[in-house]
Amino acid sequence: MGKRDKKDEPAAPAAPFHNPFAALAAKREELPVGPSAPAAPPVRKPEPKGPARAVVRMERKGRGGKEVTVVEHLELPAPQREVWLKALKNSLGCGGVVEGDDLVLQGDQRERLPSLLEARGVRKVTVG
Template structure:
């Protein structure tokens, strides 16, 4: 009779583990959909196939290191107001799946995005992109 109880109790333990009773991360599974995506998201409204007229004439894209020694990609010379810079930053962050900040009139994106960024900027309306 003890063997039957052991089999029955081990079945319950497997069931409770599958349900997440002993798993400390089981409650976080429901929050997975609310996390930001790690995959690029190219939205048509952010990057249309035909660029809008009247965008910035020239911008400079360069790779720098931040204070911590990490690589950041800097976009300078857009000449846009602060509110538009923030919109451009958010669109680029979604498209490149990275984080970034607005520092004065510069967009600073974490990571090396020198090769993907010119195409996105041209689709956003920039006339010419220069690597600096």
Template sequence: MAKKKRREIVSDDVPLTSNPFAGLAGALGPLPEGPPVEAEPAPPEPRPKPAAPASARVIVRRQKKGQGGKAATFVEGLAAEQRTTMLAALKRELGCSGRIEGEAVVLGTKDHARVARWFEAAGVGQVVLGN
């Protein structure tokens, strides 16, 4: 198949003479005053960290079994009523996925040391770091 021939565009260097919107500029008239603009919006309030788990011991371990070959971090020892709030806070802080499996919180990260540091900063009494 042969290459298509390009059409040559010839210009006489004359600017466009037709402007269909030129007549609309004066048709509107003056615009009404808008609402006053604030100088700077207030910074967002920092989210409070969830309360430390009721249990004084949390086990953080890394596991590949049953995860399709991917490493996941399991957090055990949380009270039943605090699993969902801790899961939401951990997902937001660590930027990873997560779910609740039985009595464990499963996070989609293999950085279990970072999860343990987060629990220590939250005020958990004893954080046990597994494999």
């Protein structure tokens, strides 16, 4: 027996395409017009409310020569300071601690910190 080419075989008749929704397309014009949706006002994201100001400075004194970045004048309540410190430590990838009213972050973070503080709602960031 030899190989048979597909060209030699008769083409199978194409099955008719059956679309159950084809008849509904003609009835689209018969549908009643629904109520128009009221135009919703654009949703504005509320401004994050945060402290009015923050002072960011680098310090080495009394820390064995290690550099730390101190964030002062945030005037946050004690539980909020812990929340802010954790968020900043995660964003910067460094360690840190709350000392009194100040947030102390390890390393020199003066360049990266102002944008993070502004994103958290601080209106004026002073770098010293």
